Amino acid sequence: MPSEPFVVLADPARRRILDLLRERPRLVGELTEAIGLSQPGTSKHLRVLREAGLVTVRPEAQRRWYELRPQPLAEIDAWLAPYRWMWAERFDALERHLDTMGDA
Amino acid sequence: MPSEPFVVLADPARRRILDLLRERPRLVGELTEAIGLSQPGTSKHLRVLREAGLVTVRPEAQRRWYELRPQPLAEIDAWLAPYRWMWAERFDALERHLDTMGDA
DNA sequence: TCCTTACATGCCGTTGACGGTATATAGCTG
């Protein structure tokens, strides 16, 4: 039962991890250094990401290659979709214009 | 200093409020009933949304009309942007294909 | 086998989110 992607993304360290994995798979050690947390701390964030289906692991001897699995982000995108047109340029002006037409 | 939109959206009640405001401005009472929390609970979520710049208030006598202000969502969208192509149809297959090519 | 590397897990403390009830505040109405 993967947790909500929204909740998972609320933590900046986890967003950073995903951003790093966007480039290429990474080892826990690399990620630890990059995000500036302890190794256990990093591992715990990776667990959350794994349980949310946002990363997968590929073991190689004692190492673990973490790779991005972006599918769950589609849920975020879907929620966002109906809002997306709204912040396009000069929306406020358009809205005021439509309000004016409504008055007429 | 508005809080992170990601954090604000982590709570389902707040996402629900935004969804409701997408249709039209609403009074606190309407929102309270819709999300099934206590009135103070609703007010507190509205405060968070206000401080994040996601809603604005228009007082009218004792009533408060809350309206959507979608601009901060652009930050979410911007973060999401580089991922968006990735979950397009059959990405997994493409990825496997590229991996195979790498092996060859 | 012993040590080291790479990572996961257990445990703990602190902190803040979230929800509720009680109460304050502001504006209307009679």
Add this chain to the structure above:
DNA sequence: CAGCTATATACCGTCAACGGCATGTAAGGA
């Protein structure tokens, strides 16, 4: 003014997230 309506704030309890350190576990190397 009294009292009602609509909303905000104060205060409190609970719980879980997040971070750290210590330790467990698995694999490789000497």
